Amino acid sequence: MQTVENIQKALSELDPCKLKVLALSSVGIGGLLCYLAWRRQPKKVPVGNGWWRVGERPSTEDRTIRPFVVETSEDMIQDLHERIDKMRYTDSLEDARFHYGFNSAHLKKVASYWRHDFNWQKQVKVLNKYPHFKTNIEGLDVHFIHVKPVPRAGQKVLPLMMVHGWPGSFFEFYKIIPMLIETEGDFVFEVICPSIPGYGYSEAPQIQGFNSMGAARIFHKLMDRLEFTDYYLQGGDWGAFITTTMALMKPECVRGLHLNMVNAKAGGLMSTVSLLIGRYLPFLVGFTREDVRRMYPFMQKNVYEILRESGYMHIQATKPDTAGCGVNDSPVGLAAYILEKFSTWTDFENRDLEDGGLERKYSLDDLLTNVMIYWTTGSIIPSMRFYKENMGADFRKTMNNTTKVHVPTGLAAFPHELLHCPWVWASSRFKDLRSFTYMPRGGHFAAFEEPALLAQDLLQFVKKVESKRPK
Numbered sequence: 001m002q003t004v005e006n007i008q009k010a011l012s013e014l015d016p017c018k019l020k021v022l023a024l025s026s027v028g029i030g031g032l033l034c035y036l037a038w039r040r041q042p043k044k045v046p047v048g049n050g051w052w053r054v055g056e057r058p059s060t061e062d063r064t065i066r067p068f069v070v071e072t073s074e075d076m077i078q079d080l081h082e083r084i085d086k087m088r089y090t091d092s093l094e095d096a097r098f099h100y101g102f103n104s105a106h107l108k109k110v111a112s113y114w115r116h117d118f119n120w121q122k123q124v125k126v127l128n129k130y131p132h133f134k135t136n137i138e139g140l141d142v143h144f145i146h147v148k149p150v151p152r153a154g155q156k157v158l159p160l161m162m163v164h165g166w167p168g169s170f171f172e173f174y175k176i177i178p179m180l181i182e183t184e185g186d187f188v189f190e191v192i193c194p195s196i197p198g199y200g201y202s203e204a205p206q207i208q209g210f211n212s213m214g215a216a217r218i219f220h221k222l223m224d225r226l227e228f229t230d231y232y233l234q235g236g237d238w239g240a241f242i243t244t245t246m247a248l249m250k251p252e253c254v255r256g257l258h259l260n261m262v263n264a265k266a267g268g269l270m271s272t273v274s275l276l277i278g279r280y281l282p283f284l285v286g287f288t289r290e291d292v293r294r295m296y297p298f299m300q301k302n303v304y305e306i307l308r309e310s311g312y313m314h315i316q317a318t319k320p321d322t323a324g325c326g327v328n329d330s331p332v333g334l335a336a337y338i339l340e341k342f343s344t345w346t347d348f349e350n351r352d353l354e355d356g357g358l359e360r361k362y363s364l365d366d367l368l369t370n371v372m373i374y375w376t377t378g379s380i381i382p383s384m385r386f387y388k389e390n391m392g393a394d395f396r397k398t399m400n401n402t403t404k405v406h407v408p409t410g411l412a413a414f415p416h417e418l419l420h421c422p423w424v425w426a427s428s429r430f431k432d433l434r435s436f437t438y439m440p441r442g443g444h445f446a447a448f449e450e451p452a453l454l455a456q457d458l459l460q461f462v463k464k465v466e467s468k469r470p471k
Helices: 002-012 016-040 074-085 104-116 120-127 177-181 212-225 238-249 268-278 289-295 298-309 311-316 320-329 331-344 348-352 364-377 380-390 423-429 451-468
Strands: 065-068 132-137 140-147 156-163 187-194 231-235 254-259 409-413 433-438
Touching (some): 074 120, 074 331, 104 331, 104 364, 120 364, 140 212, 156 238, 177 187, 177 451, 187 212, 187 451, 212 238, 231 238, 238 254, 238 380, 268 423, 311 320, 311 380, 320 331, 331 348, 364 380, 433 451
Parallel strands (some): 156 231, 231 254, 254 409
Antiparallel strands (some): 065 132, 140 187
């Protein structure tokens, strides 16, 4: 009581003007502290809502989950064969290899195998190895596979959604799934692999504007419909953008985020300074020796290579329907367009080979199965439109591309990824970075190319996250 009385006495002796200044100062300091506390709070990307069909949204939603089976027919195969037989080829330039794109001489060999040896009926059985389903969300029939494990005694079952990119499909995950549903550790995964709307067996949007924000929201709704309240996410390419956006929309639902392609960089001037200094004094900007090895010489290994490999992106981000018409009508043209990416994005050095190195990491059956998913569904054009819908003038400034991510994150940096992101840049955006692995080999299509390496890194990341979670 004596202390309170002393304070009251001191305040009564102050000049009224001084009291007013003191009060205003207190309010100002308090306001500043509140502002700083607000700035430190993790920001969320608004979830929003959507409707992607022409016409009004119905008053009630069909939440039915229906089994789906991949099918084929003799008419479909007959039409494919006739189109392959009618393909017109242009001779390749002498010693062009894959520097001008898909080498025509090798394309003839791939087409011949497709026409005479590839067995689509057999591959359809492979696709139906795992259970397929469809459910209608925001007006679209969304396709996904859902693989449940048979856990050993004491194993925890963790839901995991894996999201593909372009020009891939859910089929990219067929080799890694067994490694995730049959583990020997404390946990095992229940795997959900959806097809992005407009890709494969997921229905394409009928109106403009469907982007990674829409896909993220739909996939959250899918997991809610499957009665999952928290789950792990994994993705590369567009799958990395979509799953990162999911982590920003509903961080309370995401136990952990694992990516094999990273969307992060140092801010503005800092990026330039880092690149100028990093090669000579890497420790000053937080680069490791491995970062230096993968990034330099910068102009040749990054800027020039991206210019060489990004022509498709400029087309698809501006006039996708024009280029899409040709590849949607010609199966051989579609194969050339898609498989050239599986050659170069697996390893840039594959451009120096007559066969593009396609069968160094993949089988023709697997590659053509992915192409057939696009061909039989006619989904190449809507898949290309996804670039235009995402890559507007302010693409790099959108909220889902700039907001910091606070969920536990694991990053697998494959050496032949299109661009390398150093740990120091990644950690500036992903604020709870539990693991960052310099993978020993592999490129852009990690799950398809190096499933064992990706599975191993995902497992170690989840183990770290689970060990820190409250019991």
